Amino acid sequence: MITAAPNYELLQQEGLETSLLEISMGPHHPSTHGVFRMDVKLDGETVVELRPVFGYLHRNHEKLAENMTYLSSMPFTDRLDYFNSMTNNWAYALAAEKLIEVEVPERAEYLRVIMAELTRLVNHVTLVGFFINDLGALGTPLMYAFREREKILDLFEQASGARMMCNYFRFGGLRNDVPEGWLGRARELVDRFPAFLDEYEQLLCENEIILSRTQGVGNLSRELAVNAGITGPMLRASGVNYDLRKVDAYGIYDRFKFRVPYTDGDTGDCYDRFMIRMLEMRESVEILKQALADIPEGDIIGKVSKVFKPKPAETYGRIEGPKGELGFYLIADGTTKPYRYRVRPPSLINLTVLRDMCLGGKIADAVIILGSIDIVLGEVDR
Amino acid sequence: MSKLSHESLLKEFPEAQWDEAAGAVILPVANARTIAEWLLASGWDYCSNVTGVDYLEAEVKEKITNDAGETETVTRTEAGRIDVVYHLYSMANKTGPLVLKQRTGREGATAESLTPVWRSCDLQEREVYDLFGVNFNGHPDQRRILMWDEFEGHPMRKDYTEPFDYEWEPTPHAEILEKHQRGKVIV
Numbered sequence: 056m057i058t059a060a061p062n063y064e065l066l067q068q069e070g071l072e073t074s075l076l077e078i079s080m081g082p083h084h085p086s087t088h089g090v091f092r093m094d095v096k097l098d099g100e101t102v103v104e105l106r107p108v109f110g111y112l113h114r115n116h117e118k119l120a121e122n123m124t125y126l127s128s129m130p131f132t133d134r135l136d137y138f139n140s141m142t143n144n145w146a147y148a149l150a151a152e153k154l155i156e157v158e159v160p161e162r163a164e165y166l167r168v169i170m171a172e173l174t175r176l177v178n179h180v181t182l183v184g185f186f187i188n189d190l191g192a193l194g195t196p197l198m199y200a201f202r203e204r205e206k207i208l209d210l211f212e213q214a215s216g217a218r219m220m221c222n223y224f225r226f227g228g229l230r231n232d233v234p235e236g237w238l239g240r241a242r243e244l245v246d247r248f249p250a251f252l253d254e255y256e257q258l259l260c261e262n263e264i265i266l267s268r269t270q271g272v273g274n275l276s277r278e279l280a281v282n283a284g285i286t287g288p289m290l291r292a293s294g295v296n297y298d299l300r301k302v303d304a305y306g307i308y309d310r311f312k313f314r315v316p317y318t319d320g321d322t323g324d325c326y327d328r329f330m331i332r333m334l335e336m337r338e339s340v341e342i343l344k345q346a347l348a349d350i351p352e353g354d355i356i357g358k359v360s361k362v363f364k365p366k367p368a369e370t371y372g373r374i375e376g377p378k379g380e381l382g383f384y385l386i387a388d389g390t391t392k393p394y395r396y397r398v399r400p401p402s403l404i405n406l407t408v409l410r411d412m413c414l415g416g417k418i419a420d421a422v423i424i425l426g427s428i429d430i431v432l433g434e435v436d437r
Numbered sequence: 438m439s440k441l442s443h444e445s446l447l448k449e450f451p452e453a454q455w456d457e458a459a460g461a462v463i464l465p466v467a468n469a470r471t472i473a474e475w476l477l478a479s480g481w482d483y484c485s486n487v488t489g490v491d492y493l494e495a496e497v498k499e500k501i502t503n504d505a506g507e508t509e510t511v512t513r514t515e516a517g518r519i520d521v522v523y524h525l526y527s528m529a530n531k532t533g534p535l536v537l538k539q540r541t542g543r544e545g546a547t548a549e550s551l552t553p554v555w556r557s558c559d560l561q562e563r564e565v566y567d568l569f570g571v572n573f574n575g576h577p578d579q580r581r582i583l584m585w586d587e588f589e590g591h592p593m594r595k596d597y598t599e600p601f602d603y604e605w606e607p608t609p610h611a612e613i614l615e616k617h618q619r620g621k622v623i624v
Contacts, residue, residue, distance in 0.1 A: 109560075110583040115568075115592055281482050281528055284557025295528060302531050369459050371486065371524055371534060382486055384522070399486040399524075407559050436583060 075103060078418075082111050086189050086422040089432030093409075093421065100417045105410045109403070112436035120396040124362050125151055126226065128396065133220040135398060136434040139178050141170040141211070142376045144224035149305060150372030150383035151226050154365035160354040163228035164307045168346045169241065170214075170223065171306075171374075172339040176248070177207050178377035179288075179332040179339075182429045186329055187259065189426035190268055196259065203251050206244055213237055228356030238347060245343045252336055260333065269325035273412040273424035277320040283407045287379030288335060289428060292327035294320020299375035311345050313338045325427040362391050378402055378429050398437060402430040440479050441532050449475065461522070461536035469539050469549040470575070476525065477554050481535060484551070486524040487561035489569035491543070491595045493517050517543040519571055523551065523558070541571065543594075550576035568593035 081092035090111035096104035116135065120128035132147045133140035145167055152159070159167075184200030208218040214233045215223040223230055259265055275285070280293040290297055298315040300308040316334035318327045365387040373382035379401025386395035405428050413421045443462050447453055450472050454463040464472055494517040500510055519541050526533030539548040550573035552558045562573050563582040570591035573579055581588065590597055 110581075110585065113583040115583075118593060279556070282556045283559075284484055284555065286485075297528050297531075367458070369461070369536075371536075373485070380485060382524075384486055384488060384524070386490060395488075395490045397486070397488040403560055404557055407556055 080421075081108075086425065087432075088185065088426070088430060089435075091425075091430070091432055091435065093425075095418065095421065097418055100419070102413050102416055102418055102421055105413045105421065107406055107409055110436055112432045114437070116437040117396050117398065121393055124391045125365075125393060126361055129224065130220065130222040132398075133222055134433055135400070135437065136376070136378065136381075136402065136431045137219055138181055138431060139174045139377050140219060140221045141174040141223060142374060142381065144221065145171055145306075146372060146374045146376065146381040147383050148224045148226055149374060150370055150385050153370040153372055154368055154385060154387050155226060155359065155363055157227035157357045157359050159228055159357055161351050162232075162353040163355050163357075165346050165350040166229055166233065166355070167224070167306055168308065168311070169343060169350070170211075170221075172343045172346070173207050173210065173241075175339045175377045176336055177204050178429075179336050180204050182426075183255070183259075183329065183332055186423070186426045187265070189422050190265060192264075196255075199251075199255065199258075203248070210237065210241055210244065213240075225356055225359070227359040228354070230356075232355045238350065241343070242347050245340055245347060248340050249337070252333070252340075256333060260330065265329075266326065268420075268423060269329060269427075271322065271324055272416060272420045273325045273427060275323040275408060275412055277323070279408060279411065280323065284404050285379070285408060286401050286405070287376065287429075288331045289328055289379065289405055291315065291317035292331045293323035294318050299373060299380060303373070305374055310349075311342045313342050325423050328427040328429075364389055364391055373399070376401060378431070378434075379405055398434075400434045400437060402428075402432075402434040406430060406435065441481065441527055441530055441535070443535060445479070446472070446476065446535075456538070459536070459538070461538045463538050463540055466539050466541060466547065466549050469537075470551065470554065473537075473551045473554040476535070480527050480530055481525040481533075483526045483528045483533075484523055484555035484557045485526050485534070486522070487551075487558050487565065488522050489565040489571060489593065490520045490522060491517075491569060491593065492519070493543075493595050519543055519546050519569055521548045521562075521565060521571060546571040547574060548572070549574050550579075552576055567591070570594065 076097040078095045078097060079092060080095050081087045082090040092108040094106040094108060095102055116131060120131060129144060129147060132143040135143050180200045180203050184197035187196040211221055212218045214237060215221040275293045277294045280290050281295060285293070294317060296315055296317045299305065301315055316331055316338065318331070367387055367389050369386050371382055371384045373380050380399065381401055382399030384397040384399065385393050388394040409425065409428065412424050443455060446462060447455055452465050453472065456463055495515045496512050497515050498510055498512050500508055503509055521539040523537040525535040525537065541548050548571050550562055552562055553575060560582060562576055563579060565571050566573060566579055567581045567583055568591055
């Protein structure tokens with residue numbers, strides 16, 4: 056299912072000698088959000104060929120993890136998608152817990168959901184800020200977004216000691232309980248967050264420049280999205296109702312009442328992807344309200360030794376990360392180290408359709424399309 | 438027996454094998470593409486994860502009962518192999534996973550590319566090619582993805598040893614230095 060490039064006849068224009076312009080966009084281009092390169096061929100301003108180039112941040116995370124005990128690679132998972140260390144931790148813990156069969160205490164389950172949804176807020180708010188930044192509104196919208204992110208990072212710091220590299224999850228629970236008064240502060244943040252969303256939506260969602268730059272740009276059909284393994288908000292923007300929090304109901308997600316926003320799949324353009332994230336933040340706030348109201352007292356971690364030898368088995372654990380399906384595939388061989396450790400990176404696989412979405416568009420639109428996919432190079436290159 | 442189970446796959450294609458310990462279907466490489474197309478048509482619309490697993494040649498100790506009825510331990514050598522693992526889900530029916538494996542030898546490892554069936558295999562099969570050295574028949578764009586083009590070897594193989602200085606490249610400096618050490622050049 057490769058969409059054909061539109062037929063350009065400019066080259067054959069009589070008496071006009073033209074040639075395609077090759078641009079190597081990146082790896083230091085600010086719009087690539089890291090060290091990512093696109094080899095682009097341009098006909099005037101129109102993209103006629105695009106090849107993504109990866110690997111500038113590759114450190115073979117999988118090989119590193121195969122040479123240490125299960126628990127030792129937990130802090131390394133923070134560095135995959137460095138905006139969302141909490142959800143990375145959870146996906147890895149979920150996969151490893153299938154190997155050792157440990158019961159997670161009730162309070163830890165609730166705190167896991169709270170941390171994951173706060174992470175989703177951090178991710179989406181950052182993405183929207185950067186997305187508007189890519190559109191050319193330099194600074195202000197991003198600063199509004201970062202102001203809110205900062206409040207959540209403060210909560211993370213109080214709970215785990217680190218703002219971004221949290222390393223907070225353990226097999227069978229969490230590393231430590233949250234400090235006194237933390238839940239109250241979290242409730243306050245959650246209560247105030249909708250006001251920020253109202254303001255942000257009022258500023259952005261009907262802005263004429265945003266509408267004209269994003270609507271009808273980077274369309275992605277439902278069929279291609281499913282076939283190309285696109286997951287997360289990007290899939291739902293193309294009209295597929297598939298959210299692992301509902302499908303797998305891992306953890307205790309089946310206890311909360313929330314909706315999964317998805318479009319009718321007519322366009323699946325950049326505006327849809329932007330809007331889905333705005334709507335998802337509202338649902339995350341709903342989950343947070345319920346979780347913070349119901350959280351019980353109790354233990355924070357089940358009984359697990361730090362070094363363990365699981366029985367030979369294969370397991371695949373996946374969660375709905377803020378960027379898509381984050382999966383960990385582990386093969387245990389009866390020793391203290393995983394025989395095979397594999398990360399299924401949503402950022403990388405969502406880039407499969409980058410070429411299809413950019414071909415035939417303007418080069419300025421390629422920047423927005425890349426921004427709307429939501430990638431983090433720590434996870435793309437691993 | 439629902440259509441989305443490994444039993445229906447094994448019934449349709451008797452040449453595929455069920456590996457109970459791994460919970461996976463071992464596909465024969467020769468007609469992996471045909472089976473994949475059948476799977477896509479029967480509802481497995483989403484291929485989530487593609488990866489490789491490298492197994493070195495190993496000596497396995499096994500307890501068997503011999504003709505005289507006594508238990509004895511024998512050692513047999515298991516040949517090295519590479520498995521290419523696929524995790525399939527169904528988005529339409531919200532079920533899964535179905536785990537497929539293509540099994541190939543370590544020397545001249547070759548598997549059938551499933552990218553023409555599921556586009557999501559594209560970058561991931563390139564990664565398996567890059568890091569495990571498995572050639573995919575019919576992959577539309579098989580190049581290294583994470584390592585640079587000139588890189589030699591496949592780092593995720595279990596017997597891979599990194600060179601002493603993998604960034605070393607011949608420079609005039611090295612040549613002059615060597616000549617100098619032989620006493621040919623006086624600085």
